[in-house]
Amino acid sequence: MEKMLVCIQCPQGCKLVVSYSGEQVTVTGNKCPRGAGYAKQELINPCRTLTTTVKTAFVDFPLLPVRTLGEIPLKKVFGAMGEISRLLVKKRLRPGDLVLENLSGTHVPLIATDDMTMGEQNVKGSEICG
Amino acid sequence: MSGAKWDVAVIGAGPAGLAAAIAADKAGARVCLVERESRPGGILKQCIHDGFGLVRYSQKLSGPEYAWRDIQQIKERGIKLFTDTFLLGLERGKERFALTLQNSKQAVFPIAAKALVAATGCRERTARQVFIHGQRPAGVYTAGTVQRLINIGGHLPGKNCVILGSGDIGLIMARRLTLEGAKVLGVYEIKPEPSGLTRNIVQCLEDYNIPLHLSTTVSKVHGSERTEGVSICRVDEKLRPLPGSEEYVPCDTLVLSVGLIPENDMLLPLGTEIDPRTGGPVVDQLLATTLAGLYSCGNALHVNDLVDYVSESGEIAGSAAARSALGKQNCPRHVPVIPRGDIHYVVPQKLDIAAGGQGIIYFRAARTLADASVEISAGGQALQQKKYPAVRPPEMERIVLDLALLPPGTKELSLNLRG
Known part of the structure; x- marks a missing residue:
């Protein structure tokens, strides 16, 4: 499965491609490590600062x-x-x-x-x- | 009647003015800061959302937190801050600027300053400036007014809201209105692409299932006492309304997020040259205007997307103003910076090549371009190049130029953006 996301960790707004099958998740398109963490979290349980x-x-x-x-x-x-x-x-x-x-x-x-x-x-x- | 004498007076205690005052103080100038509101911080006081300070502090701060860091420094340094104080008059004397101030304690009083930093920010474009038809019912607000009503006053301006314009403040207010219990029926944008940051489309609209309608605008406000609804219509590629596409949307509130305009009214009597593209003064890389001793920074200079760069420009203007007031500035030698290709505007519009060091160049693209590159050249010789995966008009770009690269006898610089 593949999903397109826009990273919201900073104003750059990297376009992320998240591929996943079962437990295996790979993230591409992120310019920094925060993007990968964001994408994985977004799949399981989207979280936001309120x-x-x-x-x-x-x-x-x-x-x-x-x-x-x-x-x-x-x-x-x-x-x-x-x-x-x-x-x-x-x-x-x-x-x-x-x-x-x-x-x-x-x-x-x-x-x-x-x-x-x-x-x-x-x-x-x-x-x-x- | 010249009153207290200062080296540098800074007008406006928003992020630009705070940074300018701190930088001028660091450079050894006697500096005062004049603010019309009762608290420093400017618009950041009402920008309670986070995302500020990623460049300057590598942290996601809220607006008040970001301002607080500078305000603490103002206090620690003992910089004189006039709050609740209006600037009534401004004149250029032989050696100093003569300012007439007014507040409730000192009534009307003069001060004098060798150099002046204008950090007066910007204003929002209103309904009258975007040609919406209809009467003038209650319930039509600019996004910044809604932000102030909710975040500082604690008032919800309406229950069923339509937002015109997809600028960042409009998107942020779509989320804020939703969190506070109002229904946001939709965000309408006349252009074929959103004008706010993509991350705000995601975290302000998509998170809350708020629809975004592109190439669509509000053509009429219905209601005479109170807004009862709006007519929306689709537009063609030249932004002209498409006949027969009109629809009625019942609502009690129309929120406008349709652009910001630098506020420089106080400079007009001084005869400072204004760039019609930015709406701010024409400056060099030290942010010196065409009037000796007068500096400009922040959103009064040109509308920024990130507060971090507003602070950066404040620091540049403040330290340059201090050096000018203390007689440490070399005689300037200016060459123009000519925008070419798909550049919408460039700041600074000229460079003082006698100043040396680095010059920060800010620019915006005139249209969205993929695989873009910008080249700075002088006399046909390329000095510096930068590549971008994409450039968009809503996103400001920034290049640092080493002035030592300039060949001797440089007459002009050109900044060329190509897709």
Whole structure:
């Protein structure tokens, strides 16, 4: 069996040809090793990084951008979105800080990708802002 | 009335401006950064998806994470950042640029700078600029506005959406709208091929079974108070509507992703030469415009596909502006870079051959070509060649030219792209 895929690991978008019979999988057309890994994973269980926002308790920073630290199965994305929609961030987080340890049973953490302390400074009208 | 004196003033604290300010500071200049919004980061603040930084950091970061790295450096270096501050006036004096700024703390106040970096980014093309018929009902948005409403404001602008244009922001918003519970009925692209990156077609449309209709456009918006639907029609190879191909699609929201235009309004009174192909200033490889002391970078210079190259241009402009302000710049000697063959545009449009070192040349193809090659030559002598399996207009290409290769007495350089 043969399948055509476009690699989504970087903007180059290599056109991959995946040939497989039983356990044997060969990938061609990839310019780097990430392409082969992507193609094999895509056959078994397509996985994606999920990026979205989480509600916060702070008026100056109502939504915190977040992403999964690693990929989760594509078929679990909508379930994960449901879980994320029920979260409320009550601490001022910075990029890399943990929002959730295990998103929707994937064992993949959800992390903050923006700095909520920047909003705080603006509310105070701090000196750094000129 | 000249106010605080700076070596370099950078206008705009998006990725280009942040990189320019850091580079100018590294080069030893006293630099200030002026931003009209309350937080630095520019458009990256609302680009919460990942894929940024693969070139610069070998990592897939989200937009806010990418900006944060530069913002941290701005803070560590103690670079002066004016936020919530507008540029009201800009004049070129004998030795300095005179800027009139306005914010809520200092009201209207002047500053002066020996060199200026314009890092003002770009704007989205609107419905009025793509000739869609109909009244002006609520529910017609640009993709960037939808992105801001959802990602920063937490508002879903509609439930049944049609997207016109297959630019990357439109594709990313198709996925984002779907994840947030809206139905994206389809993406319509007037051209026979998508204008966004292929990976975005895969991970934004195919993952969510969102149909992509090529050679199809929106001809009319229906509804007077609120959008009720759109007429779509197929077009021929000259992009003219095909009679009888019109169909009605009921929807409450039309999202436009139909192109970006560099924003250089503030430079117009200064008389800087603008390249009609890029919409940005004419520059040399140091990103110096035709007005001494004025530099341009990022999407204000030309619309980029990757933020990594926006930062790169910011670094070039910032350090060149610092050297100019500190009197370290040699007297320039310019030769034109002439685009030939299937080149749509080239940046820089000229080279300062007195500067030496390397010059980074960015270009876009005028049409899709397989097995393409580009050749840089001077006086009929080939200096450098690069081959590509394929070139596409939506994908910017980049060549690094060693200026030492230029033969003495070079009068012009040509950049020739062939399929």
